Amino acid sequence: MPLGGDGGAPYLRIEGVTKRFAGHAAVNNVSLDIGRGEFFALLGPSGCGKTTLLRMLAGFERPDAGAILIDGQDMAQVPPYLRPVNMMFQSYALFPHMTVASNVGFGLRQDKRPKDEIATRVSKVLDLVHMGRHAQRKPGQLSGGERQRVALARALVKEPKLLLLDEPMAALDRKLREETRFELVRIQNRVGITFIMVTHDQEEAMTTASRVAVMQSGNIVQVGTPREVYEQPATRFVADFIGxxxxxxxxxxxxxxxxxxxxxxxxxxxxxxxxxxxxxxxxxxxxxxxxxxxxxxxxxxxxxxxxxxxxxxxxxxxxxxxxxxxxxxxxxxxxxxxxxxxxxxxxxxxxxxxxxxxxxxxxxxxxx
Amino acid sequence: MREGRAGRRAVIAIPYLWLLLFFMVPFAIVLKISFAETALGIPPFTPLIGPDDDGKTSLLASLANYRLIGDDFLYLRAYLNSLKFAAGATVCCLLIGYPLAYGIARAPRAWRGLLLMLVILPFWTSYLIRVYAWIGLLKGNGIINNLLIWAGLIGDPLPLLNNAFAVYLGLTYSYLPYMILPLYAQLEKLDPTLLEAAADLGCPPSRAFWNVTLPLSLPGIAAGCLLVFIPMVGEFVIPDLLGGPDTLMIGKVLWDEFFTNRDWPVASALAVSMLVLVVIPMALLRKHLGGGEAR
The missing domain is CATH 2.40.50.100 (RNA polymerase II/Efflux pump adaptor protein, barrel-sandwich hybrid domain)
Incomplete structure (x- = not known):
């Protein structure tokens, strides 16, 4: 199967990953290869294990079995704060006591980057998401859509190898969601970072992602381009879930x-x-x-x-x-x-x- | 609509009426007494309005009591001492209470109720009795000294009672729950995803505490500190029982003025000054903190 992006060895390799909660396998022996620069969507109904898989990529959960390799490096022993991965949380998880600018600069400050470099990079990424005007506001003074942009900027600013998006548009109203989809694709094309998005909304996955993995009770049932999973669904479940x-x-x-x-x-x-x-x-x-x-x-x-x-x-x-x-x-x-x-x-x-x-x-x- | 509003007003009026009757009116009486002079009799002070030297009815307010408090170094020293004790014990409460509150807030949900219950448990015994119990623990041939001597760690009993140490200990012990509860309430509200976000952005847990948890718990810290600091300044029982005769605190001085010297006007003036000196800085602090936290 052709990988999106520049091809070659997979950028992210998930090998036989299993995660159990109280004996129940939330993620069951999942293997997946994702190429550099792909916009990949994990799609499935709630409880299918997609968020657990994403949290394992971020390092918040440890797999019970299997391995996760990012750019060839095994992540098993790497804590979340050392992974070359940033996440955009479903709730956005913006720090309420910091301004937009210091929220976005938080990750760069952790890396002890020079002050002027932080300032330039923060204002650049805020411009990218059209939030430059609101740099000095607190998250509480922003609308839902604006908060979402700040969360995206904060995850982008460190230029991670993988950007994880957990239901990035779930909290937006319908109209804003449609606009944001295109915006997300535009930004992904601009920055070229590999995006992995979790969503339960098939339309969202279809319109943004270059490839989609459909998950059902802890398993991946089909991986393919949006066109493939729509036109040639592999199982009844996929056919029924998508469209x-x-x-x-x-x-x-x-x-x-x-x-x-x-x-x-x-x-x-x-x-x-x-x-x-x-x-x-x-x-x-x-x-x-x-x-x-x-x-x-x-x-x-x-x-x-x-x-x-x-x-x-x-x-x-x-x-x-x-x-x-x-x-x-x-x-x-x-x-x-x-x-x-x-x-x-x-x-x-x-x-x-x-x-x-x-x-x-x-x-x-x-x-x- | 109209009735609803009247009903709401009535509901709000009850606590205000309570405060008016049992706080503002007594305070006004204390304020009034503070401008009077001592007199032999019942009540033991002169009336505020009465015949003056010329026999004319006039206002007899005098600031003599406040002047006395300002002139006599004893009162200022007692007041500063109280502030010192209260501040020290507040810091102790915070240092002990914060980890405890944090631990309870991070404990499994099923455990939290029990752990909070343990914090509140001492309240089931009278405060006075608990302070008395410390005497038995701390005195020369008390439980702690006997235990240490029996273990061979010390030869002579340690001076644990009737000194500043005992006062700090008693204050910290007695007020700790008042620190833990607001801190717990604040820390429990803290969204754990914020800590995940911090970790995700490259912040190890130890640093995330200073960058995220602590700043976001500042309102709880402020509430806890105010809640323990203010009553500690006026504390009377602990310095009296544990501090010995040499410990000087304003609450004790006030008690002596009132009951031993039967000088109600000076005691009242002391009470008023204390209130003003405690409340004004707190109000300023509150305003300052409130401004920083506009959301």
Whole structure:
């Protein structure tokens, strides 16, 4: 798998790391390689172990087994205050008794850098996050978004080998969060530091990170680019967790030439899909993204997969509309239609019959 | 709406009424007595308004008592001595109380209640009895001296009682919980993530204490120090029981003026001066600290 950044040996290597709390494995034998300059996201629901993994990188937790190597150096015996790693905390953890400038300069003062160097670097990094004007304020006098920028500046100023971000946008409101995502990517491109971000928000991970690791109960279930994990989810969990999806459980009835026919409960005709050769009788799930389903009032010609259903609900979401369609088996299917298409074509209204069709490449065949 | 406001006023009025009745009114009486002169009789002082030498009714306030306090070096010495004892014992309380409070605040949550209970436990016994108990411990043939002699560490009993040492010990012992509780309250509030942030930025734990924990616990330190320092200045029981006859503290002098000399006006003037001398610096300090802590 290509590593982002400049390639070569992995910059951060996590080898078989396990962490148990009271017998329960919060992180279970996790291995991961991350390249220099990557923007990497650890994505998963709460309690999946992503924050524990991040805290082990920072040195706040010790792994029960396994090794963490940063730039080839084993971190096992290195305390947090000697690691070439800085963290941006979810709560920001700004020192309330210090001004913005002295918060940001704190790390440099610990390294006993000369005074004028500290001053230059602090003002440079504050300019980078657009907080130069507020250098003399106390954290209590700042808004949530401003505090977040200060926290980022404080973690950046030491130019660490790894910058760890623990749910960096969780405390911001929606609009600010969207702006901040782009800002974060811009800053990461500017400074070139390797970012590792923990988040439970798949949209946040998808829009910022160059690669994503999806975690589930202490394990990494898939690593890949946002496109890969979205288009080719490895498991039902990944398909369901990332984005909206329609999942059909069924059995393979026929497989040939990289294509399978899957008979799905409640549907008369098998669904045609592309996928790895699987023996007939294998239990599989089909994952179909709502935007890959074509919704028409009239029966379309020559569609590979075609089912009919009744529109039960239409949710208008501005740029697109989400339809809930009940199949004859009562299974609900979601389909999204860009509103620009919806308004152009013949309208399908609630209560009406509609045809759902999708190409053979739309479903992803999942065996686990 | 209107009723709600009236109700709120009534609730606020109760403590103020209490303070007015049982603090401000008695204080006004003490202030009044401090301007009077001693007299034989009941009460043992002259009225503030009465016939003067010419027989006319007029205000008979006199500053003679304050002048006496200013002129007689004894009072100033007693006052300075009190400040010295109180300051020394406050420092002792802080040095012992801070690590204790820190330890309790960092203990597992399940333990904290028990540990705090142990701090408060001495209050279940009368303060007077606890101070008396120290006499038994400290006196020439007391428990400590006997133990040391029995262990062969010393030949003759150590002079532990009736000196400044005993006063410092008694003050520190008696007021320690008042130092621990506000410090604990402050330290318990301290967000442990701040210490992680400090470590993350290259600050080892020992230095993080000076850079983060201590500055953030300053309000607790100030509260604890005020809480022990002010009553220590006026302390009477401890110097009387443990300090012996040579220990001079303003509380003791006040007691003597009041009960031994039956000079209520001078005792009142002393009480007023003491209050002013303690309260004004504290108010200034508070204002100063408060200004530094605007959040």
């Amino acid at each position: 909206a999806v329609n999942l059909f459980d069924g059995k393979v009835v026929e497989a040939r030439d990289g294509a399978v026919s899957v008979i799905v409960e409640g549907l008369d005709v098998p669904i045609q899909a592309q996928g790895a050769p699987l023996a007939a009788g294998t239990a599989v799930s089909l994952a179909i993204r709502p935007e890959k389903i074509v919704l028409t009032a009239a029966k379309p010609e020559g569609a590979s997969n075609l089912v009919q259903g009744v529109v039960r609900e239409i949710a208008y979401r501005g740029d697109l509309s989400t339809y809930r369609i009940d199949l004859p088996s009562q299974k609900a299917v979601r389909a999204t239609v860009p509103n620009i298409d919806r308004l152009a074509g013949p309208a399908v209204e609630v209560g009406q019959q509609a045809w759902l069709s999708w190409s053979v490449s739309a479903p992803v065949v999942l065996t686990q």
